[in-house]
Amino acid sequence: MRDVAVIGIGTTNFGLLGEMTVEEMGVRAFSDAIRDAGVEKKDIEALFLGNFTAGMLQGQETLAPMIAYSLGLRENIAAVKVEGACCSSSIGIRLGYQLIASGVHDLVLVGGAEKMTTASTARATRALSAAMDPVSESHTGYTYPGFFGLVANRYMYEYGGTIEQMGMVSVKNHNNSVSNPRARFRHRITLEEVLESRLVADPLKLYDCCPMADGAAALVLCSLERAREYSKKPVVIAGSGMSRGFRTTHETINDKGTMLSLPCTVSAAKEAFGMAKLQPGDIDVVELHDCFTIAEIVDSEDLGFFERGKGGRAVQEGLTQVDGKTPINPSGGLISKGHPVGATGCGQAYEIVKQLRGEHENQVRNAEIGLTHNAGGTGAICAVHIFKRGF
Amino acid sequence: MRDVAVIGIGTTNFGLLGEMTVEEMGVRAFSDAIRDAGVEKKDIEALFLGNFTAGMLQGQETLAPMIAYSLGLRENIAAVKVEGACCSSSIGIRLGYQLIASGVHDLVLVGGAEKMTTASTARATRALSAAMDPVSESHTGYTYPGFFGLVANRYMYEYGGTIEQMGMVSVKNHNNSVSNPRARFRHRITLEEVLESRLVADPLKLYDCCPMADGAAALVLCSLERAREYSKKPVVIAGSGMSRGFRTTHETINDKGTMLSLPCTVSAAKEAFGMAKLQPGDIDVVELHDCFTIAEIVDSEDLGFFERGKGGRAVQEGLTQVDGKTPINPSGGLISKGHPVGATGCGQAYEIVKQLRGEHENQVRNAEIGLTHNAGGTGAICAVHIFKRGF
Numbered sequence: 001m002r003d004v005a006v007i008g009i010g011t012t013n014f015g016l017l018g019e020m021t022v023e024e025m026g027v028r029a030f031s032d033a034i035r036d037a038g039v040e041k042k043d044i045e046a047l048f049l050g051n052f053t054a055g056m057l058q059g060q061e062t063l064a065p066m067i068a069y070s071l072g073l074r075e076n077i078a079a080v081k082v083e084g085a086c087c088s089s090s091i092g093i094r095l096g097y098q099l100i101a102s103g104v105h106d107l108v109l110v111g112g113a114e115k116m117t118t119a120s121t122a123r124a125t126r127a128l129s130a131a132m133d134p135v136s137e138s139h140t141g142y143t144y145p146g147f148f149g150l151v152a153n154r155y156m157y158e159y160g161g162t163i164e165q166m167g168m169v170s171v172k173n174h175n176n177s178v179s180n181p182r183a184r185f186r187h188r189i190t191l192e193e194v195l196e197s198r199l200v201a202d203p204l205k206l207y208d209c210c211p212m213a214d215g216a217a218a219l220v221l222c223s224l225e226r227a228r229e230y231s232k233k234p235v236v237i238a239g240s241g242m243s244r245g246f247r248t249t250h251e252t253i254n255d256k257g258t259m260l261s262l263p264c265t266v267s268a269a270k271e272a273f274g275m276a277k278l279q280p281g282d283i284d285v286v287e288l289h290d291c292f293t294i295a296e297i298v299d300s301e302d303l304g305f306f307e308r309g310k311g312g313r314a315v316q317e318g319l320t321q322v323d324g325k326t327p328i329n330p331s332g333g334l335i336s337k338g339h340p341v342g343a344t345g346c347g348q349a350y351e352i353v354k355q356l357r358g359e360h361e362n363q364v365r366n367a368e369i370g371l372t373h374n375a376g377g378t379g380a381i382c383a384v385h386i387f388k389r390g391f
Numbered sequence: 392m393r394d395v396a397v398i399g400i401g402t403t404n405f406g407l408l409g410e411m412t413v414e415e416m417g418v419r420a421f422s423d424a425i426r427d428a429g430v431e432k433k434d435i436e437a438l439f440l441g442n443f444t445a446g447m448l449q450g451q452e453t454l455a456p457m458i459a460y461s462l463g464l465r466e467n468i469a470a471v472k473v474e475g476a477c478c479s480s481s482i483g484i485r486l487g488y489q490l491i492a493s494g495v496h497d498l499v500l501v502g503g504a505e506k507m508t509t510a511s512t513a514r515a516t517r518a519l520s521a522a523m524d525p526v527s528e529s530h531t532g533y534t535y536p537g538f539f540g541l542v543a544n545r546y547m548y549e550y551g552g553t554i555e556q557m558g559m560v561s562v563k564n565h566n567n568s569v570s571n572p573r574a575r576f577r578h579r580i581t582l583e584e585v586l587e588s589r590l591v592a593d594p595l596k597l598y599d600c601c602p603m604a605d606g607a608a609a610l611v612l613c614s615l616e617r618a619r620e621y622s623k624k625p626v627v628i629a630g631s632g633m634s635r636g637f638r639t640t641h642e643t644i645n646d647k648g649t650m651l652s653l654p655c656t657v658s659a660a661k662e663a664f665g666m667a668k669l670q671p672g673d674i675d676v677v678e679l680h681d682c683f684t685i686a687e688i689v690d691s692e693d694l695g696f697f698e699r700g701k702g703g704r705a706v707q708e709g710l711t712q713v714d715g716k717t718p719i720n721p722s723g724g725l726i727s728k729g730h731p732v733g734a735t736g737c738g739q740a741y742e743i744v745k746q747l748r749g750e751h752e753n754q755v756r757n758a759e760i761g762l763t764h765n766a767g768g769t770g771a772i773c774a775v776h777i778f779k780r781g782f
Contacts, residue, residue, distance in 0.1 A: 001494075001495075021525070052452060053446070055444070055446040055447045055518075055521055056446045056447055056450070056452075058525075059447070059517065059518075059520070059521050059525075059529070060521055060525055061443060061447075061474055061476060061521040061522055062474070062475060062476045062521070062522040062767060062768045062771050062772065064474075064475065064772075065475065065635040065636065065767075065768070065771045065772040066524070066638050066771060068635040069635055069636070069637055069638045069642075069771075070638065073635070075634050075635060075636075075654065075655070075658040076632070076633070076634050076658050076659070076661075076662050077633070077634070077635050078482070078485060078486075078633040079475075079635045079772065080473050080474070080475060080482050080486075081473065081474040081475065082471050082472065082473055082474075083452055083453070083455075083471070083472040083473075083474060084453060084455065084456065084470075084471060084472065085452060085453040091469070091471050094469060095469075095471075095486065098490060098493075098495045099489060099490075099493070101495070102489075102490070102493030102494055102495045103392075103493055104392075104489045104492070104493045126450065127446075127450075129450070130446050130450050130451055130452040130453065131452055131453040133457070134412070134449075134450075134451055138450070241467070242467070242468070242469040243466050243467050243468070244456040244459040244460055244464070244466060244468050244470045245456065245460070245466075246460055247457045247460045247461065251460075263466065264466070267466040267467050268467070270467075271467050376453060376456075377453045377456070380453050380456040380457060380460075381453065381455075381456040381470065
């Protein structure tokens with residue numbers, strides 16, 4: 001296996017892009033990544049597109065070969081849509097990494113695109129619930145805010161966590177994205193505003209929840225040996241972990257006795273850290289799956305950054321601020337940068353690559369190693385990737 | 392790169408499986424394939440599931456990790472849905488092949504599942520059109536019968552092909568599937584019945600069109616060196632080709648000047664034959680994408696079995712019968728075995744593996760080398776695989 005690097009990144013802004021089709025968003029992000037990498041289109045050997053809702057919301061599938069055509073890539077290309085709910089585009093990173101590391105390909109495009117904000121809330125909610133178990137979850141009216149509301153209540157009961165700690169995640173992430181031109185929200189908020197915002201699923205308020213967003217993000221992956229031909233700042237994929245989880249929340253609880261951990265995160269992180277020969281303490285900057293404020297706290301424990309039950313306190317103590325011990329979501333995260341579900345994983349990687357290049361608008365000082373964590377469903381699937389400077 | 396073999400096959404019947412969920416169909420096919428291979432579940436390292444319409448028709452996505460959980464596969468597994476319209480599960484064969492050939496994995500499950508027959512015709516037609524270009528095709532009312540009706544008319548105009556030749560494809564494929572217990576239709580038909588059946592899209596009649604079907608099919612792929620531990624009759628993947636096509640019919644015509652060829656088929660076939668170091672004349676048995684009778688004829692020319700304009704006559708002369716020079720679709724093909732879109736590619740591979748093992752209900756004598764051809768959209772994507780006996 002050989003080293004694999006990210007040599008190009010591209011993205012649209014995340015937010016309200018109602019006038020673009022999902023295909024146009026994808027083409028924009030991939031084009032930007034190709035230009036950033038300085039590669040020739042004819043040299044690209046495969047394209048993986050993460051997308052979750054285009055079939056359900058726009059009645060459009062088969063986007064990957066259409067985008068490959070629109071980009072003018074060569075005919076003999078595997079152009080494939082990959083789907084794993086909100087984790088979809090991280091699957092592309094995983095496959096691109098494997099196919100280059102093993103010598104099948106030299107140059108692979110991976111990305112994600114999603115168009116959500118032009119659908120009604122009801123339709124979008126219904127589409128998102130397609131990642132749930134139909135028998136015990138989605139058809140009962142169970143939603144993601146409902147799921148994470150339960151997790152939040154349990155976290156308070158079990159560990160003495162507070163709704164203020166959760167609110168502080170939102171304050172941090174909103175403040176982080178003020179300087180991020182790619183973010184959906186760019187205004188500061190206060191803890192009072194979070195706590196006084198509309199109740200969504202007790203105890204979670206509006207500002208505890210990530211917003212719908214449109215957007216696309218893409219990476220050009222390349223073998224490290226060839227990467228240096230193109231890029232002065234290649235970023236190496238040091239670890240890749242992927243795991244299935246449990247089909248449903250109650251199966252997770254039955255098997256693991258808790259809903260305060262997503263087993264798929266623990267499993268994917270173990271694989272990624274093992275491959276990278278690194279520990280959580282080695283990570284300089286993190287973009288993780290804060291679909292809700294409580295998710296950021298639980299994820300930070302599942303990933304090994306904090307002990308069980310200590311993630312809430314860590315936020316309170318400022319440890320996850322951009323100048324803290326473990327900076328989490330300096331981009332604004334899903335909560336404030338936005339969560340165009342199938343694009344989120346590559347969007348996280350985009351932010352980490354900018355950090356490791358030293359070019360981020362909200363730069364973590366001397367960031368050399370970064371981690372992305374991207375989950376789908378009620379813990380059905382998860383991918384963790386570790387990136388480090390290759391220069 | 393090392394050799395890769397199919398060591399296990401599983402399937403549901405194709406047809407009306409209204410009482411099963413799409414997930415249940417997938418679990419059934421994968422379970423059968425695992426049992427056929429005799430592998431232990433804990434040794435399986437990745438799962439690729441082809442599916443096209445479950446989000447749109449059942450509101451269900453994220454099926455791959457759910458199925459991985461239901462099968463009891465290990466946690467650290469990449470369980471991924473791959474989508475390329477009617478070509479979806481052949482994408483899985485391609486990825487599984489590459490990941491094993493290159494040494495990333497030893498044992499990979501690939502399969503497809505689709506549930507279509509419980510949707511109304513209108514909803515299913517709308518879902519299928521999600522593989523078309525939204526601007527110039529699907530939103531205009533253009534459908535696949537319409538597309539292939541145009542191709543059929545042009546074939547008659549350009550080459551003097553006849554509607555009787557097309558009808559003979561249907562007669563052959565229906566007669567072929569009488570002995571196939573996996574087929575949706577198991578009754579003989581006559582040419583008169585085809586010609587007198589209801590007009591669908593001039594000149595195509597009802598029996599010129601493949602039916603909707605439910606179904607799932609799956610393969611266990613393994614490195615050839617380890618395959619011999621499990622199977623006395625491993626079947627080697629000798630060639631794998633995949634290609635994007637054009638976004639729309641009119642772009643194909645603008646660029647290639649014809650709609651009597653799908654460029655993605657030509658391109659994928661070239662790659663597969665090149666890899667296998669074989670010629671069309673070396674192929675003993677073919678399962679190709681006969682979504683309509685005219686498609687079988689055009690595909691047989693694009694794949695190099697017959698000269699341009701000679702495919703219709705080849706049918707008339709019996710060359711594509713099970714005892715002919717180039718047996719095509721001895722399973723019954725999409726037209727009579729059925730076309731559960733995301734499962735079709737692995738279903739074709741299932742039939743070819745049975746042929747090469749010498750275990751098919753409609754056996755081609757001394758079949759040693761077989762080919763599958765699976766296309767998606769109006770020629771947006773295509774995969775060609777060549778299989779040969781590994782024993």
